[in-house]
Structures are given as structure tokens and as C-alpha cells.
Amino acid sequence: MRFLAFFFDLLEPIFRLGQKWLGLSRLGWLFVAPNLLVISVFTFLPILINIVYATTGGVNLFPFQRPFTGAENFQILFECTNYLDLSTCRKDVFWRAIANTLKFSGLQVGLMVLLSLVTALVLNRKIMGRGFWRGVFFYPVLLSPVVVALIWKWLLQNQGVFNASLVAMNMPPIEWLTDAGWAFFWAVFVSIWAHMGFYTLILLAGLQAIPNDLYEAAEMDRASPWRTLTRITLPLLMPNLIVVLVLAAIRAVQVFDEVFVLTGGGPGSATTFIVQFIYQTGFAEQIHLYGLAAAASLALAAFLVVLTLAQLRLTRASEAGQKGR
Amino acid sequence: MKALDFLLRTRGRQRLHWTDVMSYAYLMVGLFVMFAPVLWLVVSSFKTESAIGQFPPTFLPYSQKTVAVEGHAKPLPLYKATLDDGSQRLMAQASRMGIMATMVDPANPQDTVRINIRQREPVNELKFAWSNYTDLFGKFTFGVYLWNSVFITVVATLLTLLINSMAAFALSKYRFKGQKPVFLLIIATLMIPPTIILVPVFLVINEVGLLNNLWGVILPAIATPTGVFLLRQYMLTIPDELIEAARMDHASEWRIYWRIVLPLSAPALAVLAIFSVMWRWNDFLLPLIVLSQSQHFTLQLALNSFQGELNTQWHYLLAMTVITLLPVTLVFAFLQRYITTGIASAGVK
Numbered sequence: 001m002r003f004l005a006f007f008f009d010l011l012e013p014i015f016r017l018g019q020k021w022l023g024l025s026r027l028g029w030l031f032v033a034p035n036l037l038v039i040s041v042f043t044f045l046p047i048l049i050n051i052v053y054a055t056t057g058g059v060n061l062f063p064f065q066r067p068f069t070g071a072e073n074f075q076i077l078f079e080c081t082n083y084l085d086l087s088t089c090r091k092d093v094f095w096r097a098i099a100n101t102l103k104f105s106g107l108q109v110g111l112m113v114l115l116s117l118v119t120a121l122v123l124n125r126k127i128m129g130r131g132f133w134r135g136v137f138f139y140p141v142l143l144s145p146v147v148v149a150l151i152w153k154w155l156l157q158n159q160g161v162f163n164a165s166l167v168a169m170n171m172p173p174i175e176w177l178t179d180a181g182w183a184f185f186w187a188v189f190v191s192i193w194a195h196m197g198f199y200t201l202i203l204l205a206g207l208q209a210i211p212n213d214l215y216e217a218a219e220m221d222r223a224s225p226w227r228t229l230t231r232i233t234l235p236l237l238m239p240n241l242i243v244v245l246v247l248a249a250i251r252a253v254q255v256f257d258e259v260f261v262l263t264g265g266g267p268g269s270a271t272t273f274i275v276q277f278i279y280q281t282g283f284a285e286q287i288h289l290y291g292l293a294a295a296a297s298l299a300l301a302a303f304l305v306v307l308t309l310a311q312l313r314l315t316r317a318s319e320a321g322q323k324g325r
Numbered sequence: 326m327k328a329l330d331f332l333l334r335t336r337g338r339q340r341l342h343w344t345d346v347m348s349y350a351y352l353m354v355g356l357f358v359m360f361a362p363v364l365w366l367v368v369s370s371f372k373t374e375s376a377i378g379q380f381p382p383t384f385l386p387y388s389q390k391t392v393a394v395e396g397h398a399k400p401l402p403l404y405k406a407t408l409d410d411g412s413q414r415l416m417a418q419a420s421r422m423g424i425m426a427t428m429v430d431p432a433n434p435q436d437t438v439r440i441n442i443r444q445r446e447p448v449n450e451l452k453f454a455w456s457n458y459t460d461l462f463g464k465f466t467f468g469v470y471l472w473n474s475v476f477i478t479v480v481a482t483l484l485t486l487l488i489n490s491m492a493a494f495a496l497s498k499y500r501f502k503g504q505k506p507v508f509l510l511i512i513a514t515l516m517i518p519p520t521i522i523l524v525p526v527f528l529v530i531n532e533v534g535l536l537n538n539l540w541g542v543i544l545p546a547i548a549t550p551t552g553v554f555l556l557r558q559y560m561l562t563i564p565d566e567l568i569e570a571a572r573m574d575h576a577s578e579w580r581i582y583w584r585i586v587l588p589l590s591a592p593a594l595a596v597l598a599i600f601s602v603m604w605r606w607n608d609f610l611l612p613l614i615v616l617s618q619s620q621h622f623t624l625q626l627a628l629n630s631f632q633g634e635l636n637t638q639w640h641y642l643l644a645m646t647v648i649t650l651l652p653v654t655l656v657f658a659f660l661q662r663y664i665t666t667g668i669a670s671a672g673v674k
Contacts, residue, residue, distance in 0.1 A: 147625075
């Protein structure tokens with residue numbers, strides 16, 4: 001504590017000088033400066049460089065030593081002789097990654113939001129130890145992706161507990177992570193397992209904000225549970241549901257670490273998603289194609305911007321609907 | 326319609342309704358699905374190498390008993406042998422050729438029998454392989470990974486608290502030109518996921534000479550928009566009169582910030598500290614591209630590289646995984662309430 005105080009006192013003269021030069025109100029700039037500096041160097045500058053990368057070619061890391069190629073990187077990514085057959089594309093891994101990502105997002109977001117909703121509805125009932133149960137579903141959210149992947153890898157390995165149960169039931173063991181279909185299933189399952197608690201929590205907060213007298217009134221009117229759900233709970237929960245849906249979609253599109261550790265993107269490219277494609281093209285493969293990786297990230301960014309705008313639009317629409325009610 | 330009852334009723338009745346039973350059943354299934362995998366991992370991490378290779382696996386870490394027998398350098402595995410005359414004896418296996426095993430009586434090494442291996446059953450005992458954990462520190466540079474993770478987490482969290490609270494202080498307690506754009510600019514970075522600027526961030530870190538340096542993982546992450554937002558909202562509730570009074574007493578602005586506003590923001594700082602610790606301890610993608618030499622690895626990177634290299638060494642990998650998830654679990658166990666309400670109210674992460 002003493003050390004901390006000493007450290008803080010050390011900084012005082014800087015702010016006294018700053019106040020002399022800038023005046024009291026503009027001293028605010030000095031306080032936001034460290035934050036702005038970090039953001040500029042590690043977020044805004046990279047955005048600009050990303051555009052430079054995407055429009056230049058070669059393998060040089062330094063942006064100004066890279067030959068300008070215009071839209072060539074995008075052409076390489078999007079070039080196909082026959083768009084109905086993705087294997088004819090020049091970068092067919094990119095297309096497979098996109099297809100995988102879309103399939104993954106659709107399944108994962110749909111199932112996860114549904115499960116989170118059910119869990120939140122159950123947790124919103126009068127149950128004993130709600131805090132404990134809330135914690136149960138939330139705990140995996142805090143685990144790191146690597147740990148999550150290793151937990152499931154241990155269960156799913158050939159000699160693991162899943163196969164032991166199959167053998168105990170006189171069924172042949174399954175290669176859970178090296179069979180394309182099963183690997184995809186587990187990628188979806190594990191990511192739902194790891195993240196649903198977060199969305200459950202947001203929905204639960206939304207449910208608890210719904211005034212109880214509405215339910216009492218519904219009970220007076222002898223409204224059926226189904227009617228109560230569709231006419232009171234869901235409409236009033238809509239803003240939260242939209243937030244959860246879009247947030248989950250934005251995250252699902254960027255799925256990487258859990259699946260990367262769980263399956264490594266395989267078998268083949270069955271669980272290779274778009275971020276892994278970026279990572280591989282830019283860092284993991286022998287020749288680092290920064291331009292191509294940057295172009296792919298810009299394509300991903302464009303998609304995310306669309307998702308975010310959709311969220312803003314929908315939230316506004318539902319808020320307007322709330323007010324009109 | 327009745328089936329929905331268990332999801333929908335919010336007011337409990339006197340007696341346990343069947344919908345309540347359904348709810349608790351759902352929660353029990355949830356408990357199993359969420360915790361059983363972690364429990365299985367933790368229990369498995371105490372299994373010996375041979376117990377880990379066993380199929381089908383047992384829940385508890387059983388392994389075969391061994392006995393020291395005179396005339397044999399190594400302890401021999403103990404079996405329950407069924408002799409040809411039908412009697413059962415505890416015997417150690419001295420050697421094995423094909424399907425025939427030579428068994429000795431541990432008490433009397435001269436007494437040997439040859440039996441079919443089907444006629445013997447291993448004698449197991451509950452045995453916790455603590456060596457899985459202790460070996461980590463001796464055999465591997467595990468201590469280095471642990472230190473790297475702790476260093477990154479602690480330093481990054483302190484810096485996160487410092488620079489984000491400074492920004493939040495400016496954005497809540499001063500009125501300067503360009504204040505709104507600055508706030509929007511900071512919040513806008515929420516929309517830019519790190520995955521998208523991976524390549525240029527790598528370049529910037531390389532250019533400032535922080536590649537393979539722990540600071541290369543710390544610095545890019547310390548300015549978090551969620552932190553600024555969270556702290557600003559909290560500081561807005563601190564009355565301005567307090568600051569005015571301090572100014573009357575000729576306190577410098579810096580002193581006002583760190584002697585008055587910072588202590589008063591302690592609850593919000595605590596929430597941000599918890600999140601920052603979680604984020605940094607669990608971080609994977611940024612360390613993955615910045616730290617490529619193994620002496621700079623964090624626990625997460627070490628785990629990732631181990632699972633490739635040491636495919637057969639599950640016993641070490643499991644122990645290492647347990648150590649990695651331990652701090653997060655402890656923090657969660659003690660601060661569950663703050664974490665869940667913090668997230669529910671701010672929608673953080």
C-alpha cells in the first residue's frame with residue numbers, strides 16, 4: 001500500500017504541470033490519454049494497416065514494402081469456376097470455412113438461445129437455492145477455452161468414458177473426434193456447454209424485470225400458462241432475447257479457440273471455421289499470406305457490421321414497440 | 326399445454342406440484358451435464374499412468390497393488406490367483422510368457438506356480454498419484470508457465486484498473502471539448518473483435534519490439550471499453566460536491582482522483598478486477614500469436630502445445646489442466662454472487 005501511494009504521488013507533478021498548461025477542464029485529456037494511446041496503437045492503427053494488407057500482395061510483413069495489388073486478394077478468395085461446386089474455388093478451404101461457420105452459427109445460436117431461455121424460465125420459478133443453480137450453469141463460462149476443450153477431449157478420446165459406456169451397453173466404440181459428423185456435433189455441443197450460462201443470466205435478468213402484477217392479473221383472468229408465456233413473458237422479454245440472439249451470433253461467427261484445441265479443425269476441414277482460416281493463412285502455414293488473411297478478416301468484419309446494425313435496428317424497433325404498447 | 330406448466334409458473338403453491346418436480350429434475354440434469362465432466366477430469370488427474378490407460382476406466386483412481394518380493398529387484402504386481410485345485414491365493418506375478426504366468430508367493434519366494442493368465446485377477450487399491458502434480462514442477466518448466474500466467478494476469482489487471490479508471494474519471498467528472506467523441510470512440514472499440522485485427526496487431530507488436538515478450542500480451546489488452554463504461558457509470562453516481570470541496574481545500578486533481586474518487590469506486594473496481602483476472606488468465610489467441618518461444622508460454626499455451634506433443638502423457642496433461650482451472654474455480658466459489666450479478670447488470674464479457 002505504501003509503495004502504491006509512493007507511486008501515485010510520483011505522478012502528481014505531471015498533473016500539476018498539465019493543469020497549468022491545459023487549464024482545469026482540459027485536464028480531462030491528460031486523464032484519457034493513456035487509454036487513447038493504447039487504443040490508437042493496438043486497435044485503430046491495426047484497422048488502417050489491415051486495409052493496407054488486404055490491398056497488397058507478397059509475403060513481406062512491412063506494409064510499405066508490399067506491392068499494391070488492389071482487389072486481387074479478394075479475387076483470390078472469392079474466385080470459383082462454378083459457384084455451385086465449392087471444390088472448384090481457388091481457395092476452397094475459405095469457402096468450406098464459411099460454410100462451416102454458417103452451419104455452426106445457425107445450429108449453435110438456435111439451440112443455445114432455446115436452452116438458455118428454458119433454463120432462465122426454470123430459474124425464474126420459485127426454487128430453492130436459486131443462486132446455487134444459477135452458478136451451476138454459469139461456471140463453465142469462466143473456464144478458459146483450452147481447459148473446456150481438454151475436458152471434453154478427455155471424455156471423448158477413444159479410451160474415454162463415452163466409449164466405455166458404449167462398450168458397457170454392448171455397442172461398438174465410436175471415434176468421436178475423428179469422424180467428421182461427430183466432430184462437428186461435439187464442436188456445437190461443447191461451445192453451447194461453455195457459453196449458455198452467460199445468455200441464461202442475461203435472460204434471467206430480463207425475466208426478473210417483468211412486473212409480477214402482470215402475472216397476478218393473468219392468473220385472475222385464468223389465462224393458460226401458454227397464453228401467459230406468449231402474451232406476457234415473451235413479448236416483454238423480446239429486447240433481451242434480441243440482444244442475446246445477436247450477441248450469440250456475433251460470437252458464434254468468431255468461433256475459434258475451443259474447437260481449435262478440441263479438433264484442430266479436423267478431420268479434414270470438417271470443423272475449420274473462418275477465424276481458423278485467418279490464423280492458418282496468416283500465421284500457421286509455411287508461407288505467411290498476410291494479405292489474404294487480412295482480406296478474409298475484412299470480409300468477416302463486414303459480416304459482423306451487418307449483424308451489429310441488425311441488432312441496433314431490432315433493438316430500436318422493439319423499444320419503439322414497447323413504448324407504443 | 327400442461328407440459329409447459331413447469332416452465333411457466335412463477336408463484337409456488339403450498340405443496341410440491343409436479344411442475345416443481347420437473348423443474349428440479351431439469352436442474353439436476355443441468356448439474357450433471359455441467360459439473361460431471363469437470364469432476365471426471367479432476368478425479369482422473371489423480372490416476373497413475375497405468376490406471377489412465379485402463380479400459381474401461383474406473384471412476385476412482387484405482388491401480389494395481391504391488392509387493393516387494395525377495396530376489397526380485399522391482400516390486401511385483403499382486404494378483405488373486407485361482408489354482409488348478411480351485412483354491413484362491415494372493416500371489417505376485419514374477420514373469421509371463423504368452424498366456425502362461427509364473428506366480429510366486431510373496432511370503433515364500435521359492436513357492437512358484439505356473440497358471441493361465443485367465444486364472445488371475447489383479448488386486449487393486451485406491452491410489453492417488455500425487456506425483457502427476459509434483460512431477461510437473463520437476464520434470465517440466467511448469468513453474469515458468471505458471472509464473473508467466475500470474476505475471477500477465479496481475480500486471481495487466483493493475484494497469485487495466487489504472488488507465489480505465491483514469492479515463493472514466495475524465496469522462497464523468499470533467500467537461501471538455503471532444504469529450505463525447507472520445508467516449509464514443511472508446512465504446513466503439515467494443516465492435517471491433519480482436520480476431521479481425523489479428524494480422525496488423527501482430528505487426529504492431531513486432532514493430533514495437535514486444536514479440537515473445539510478456540508485455541506484448543499485456544499492453545494491447547489493458548484499455549478495455551467495458552472497463553471504461555462500467556467505471557464511468559459508477560463514477561457518475563459520486564456527487565460532484567465532494568470534488569468541489571476537495572478543490573476548495575487545494576487538493577490537486579490527481580489527488581482528487583486517487584484519494585477520493587478511486588476509493589469510492591471500489592465496488593466497481595472490484596467487479597472489473599474480477600473480470601480482468603478471468604480474461605487475462607484464460608486468454609488464448611493473443612498469446613498464441615505473440616508468444617512463440619516456449620519459455621514465454623502461458624499455462625493456456627503450454628496446455629495447447631502439450632496436448633499435441635505428449636499425446637500419451639494424459640496424466641500430466643490432466644494435472645496441468647486442473648491447476649489451470651483451479652484459480653478460476655476458487656474465485657468463482659467465493660465471489661459467485663458478485664460475478665453473476667455483475668454480469669447480469671452490465672452484460673459484460
